Amino acid sequence: MLDDHRYDELNDAKATMDHIYDHADPRAYFRELKSVGYQIPGAAKPVLQKLIELRQRKTGDTVHILDIGCSYGINAALLKHDLSIQDLYDRWAELGHAGATAEEIIEKDADFFAQLDQVEDIEVIGLDVAENAVAYGEQAGLLDRGLAMDxxxxxxxxDVWPDLAPVDLVTSTGCVGYVTEKSFEELLPAVTKGARPWFANFVLRMFPFDAIAETLGKAGFVTEKLSQRLFVQRKFASRDEQEKVLEHLTEQGxxxxGKETQGYLLAELYLTRPRDEAAEVPIQRLLAA
Known part of the structure; x- marks a missing residue:
């Protein structure tokens, strides 16, 4: 189990991109991340769609999703609409050259997403420390509720417990490492009050998941890793970043x-479910397709 200092060391190995995460609109975010081929939300989309389908089959009702580290509501945009990550890159690249204000971008985006066909029976609550990004997600109509908190x-x-009580699926696509077991300890009493959610966390390989798995385990959940499957997060921003990450991976055994040596940060999927459900259908069979 890592202490806070060790997490800081691992995060320091990555290129600093804090300057893009809390603008009033997503243009700078996507401009920067496009340069490093950021793609984890798109890579995760088919898996999350499958999990949503399974949750819908179980509940027979609207699937309530809590997306941790939601930023501008990117996962919500992809899951609610027939869009790819490239579609989002193209949209905000085009708007980025228009000289529009953030307020104009939000207005244009709210209209854009409202006119798209939307997947029925999905609601997304977004949780992130970036207040401006969360506000954009709500105002653009991507997040049904935004929680800007650390x-x-x-x-x-x-006062947010009632909003979290119906949650069926908790997701994250790259925030573990900044987010630790502390956040999950805070969320657990609320999200387990009225339901038994699943947790789908896409985690960079250099960040151990054991502390979060242990925290969830104490509440009666079992965590499994999807073996033989890796998900590209993005290219390394520099040779220096790659060398530091390779060093940390090697130190952890x-x-x-043939993986990160090829030039990409790679993530693994950890799926956490109630003990009886995990025993009934193991993750490899659940996500065999």
Whole structure:
């Protein structure tokens, strides 16, 4: 289990992109991330769609999703609409050259997403420390509710518990490492009050998941890793970043040969479900397709 200092060391190995995460609209975010081929939301989309389908089959009702590290509502945009990550790149690249203000971008995007066909029976709550990004996600109509808060340092407010009680699926696509077991400890009492959710976390290989798995395990959940499957997050921003990540992986006994050595940050899927459901259908069979 890593202490906070060790997590800081691992995060320091990655290129710093803090400057793009909390603008009033997503143009700078996508401009920067396009340069490094950021693609984890698109890579995760088919898996999350499958999990949503399975959850829908189980509940027979609207699937309520809590997306941790939601930023501008990117996962919500992909899951609610027939869009790819490239579609989003193209849209905000085009708007980025228009000289529009953030307010104009939000208005244009709200109209754009409202006119698209939307997948029925999905609601997404977004959780992120970036207040402006969360506000954009709500105003553009991507997030049904946005929670701008840092559960690593502050408790979950009691007044949001009713919003989280129906959650069927908790997701994250790359925030573990910044988000630790502390956030999950805060969320667990609320998301397990009225349901038994699943947790789907896409985690960079250099970040151990054991502390979060242990926290969820104490609440009666079992975590499985999808073996023989890796998901590209993005290209390394520099040779220096790659060398630091390779060093950390090697120190942890993780062989990067033929994987991160090829130039990409890679993530694994950890799926956490109630103990009885995990025993009934193991993850490899659940996601065999």
């Amino acid at each position: 559960l690593e340092t502050k408790p979950l407010p009691q 993780i062989d990067p040969s």
